[in-house]
């Protein structure tokens with residue numbers, strides 16, 4: 581019996597260039613009002629040769645193969661395709677496509693930063709989608725995730741309620757968010773919440789409770805959300821990291837973060853469930 585030739589398969593292509601992701605503006609799979617989708621084709625969607633070194637096979641999405649790759653620069657983008665910022669793509673892509681784009685971005689970042697072994701300096705080689713091994717000393721390397729806490733602090737007095745909102749110096753726009761910071765070595769998440777709040781606001785808090793978490797692919801974070809209540813202390817903002825902030829009531833809320841962030845989920849939850 582003659583062997584049947586395997587049919588070439590359409591794939592989702594997660595193509596990155598300089599922090600931007602290639603999207604299909606024709607909306608081949610429009611769902612839920614999202615105008616864009618991820619390019620879905622047999623062939624690589626850009627005319628130019630791709631940098632095969634950074635090619636990654638991702639887990640399937642809806643039983644369809646996914647490929648991630650980064651290109652150093654873009655010469656030619658076909659009509660209907662465009663590069664948009666990964667953050668911006670949250671609003672434009674269906675949620676499952678954005679989630680996979682975030683994963684793809686993190687894996688590409690990991691891949692490009694682990695070409696050599698951190699212990700002995702020899703080249704590494706790929707073992708699985710999410711692991712490499714050093715070709716000399718055998719050290720295994722997995723994608724790094726940097727955990728950071730984020731906390732919503734509320735204060736109640738005489739039937740009134742306030743939320744603590746701060747503007748960090750590294751915020752790109754003029755909105756107010758929540759106290760956040762990176763986990764330090766040897767710390768529990770709860771200790772991290774207490775320390776960051778003390779460092780950034782001089783406040784003591786109580787009733788620290790887990791809220792939820794969110795991958796934050798800028799470039800490889802995990803935001804871990806908590807809620808807490810004010811306990812004691814005068815508000816004094818750490819000038820180095822925060823430019824302004826204070827206690828806000830529902831009636832005088834400033835501009836708050838965009839829907840992409842867990843900060844917004846924490847604030848929305850307070851607004852809805854007070």
Ligand SMILES: [Zn+2]
Nearest residue numbers: 697700714717
């Ligand atoms: Zn090594």
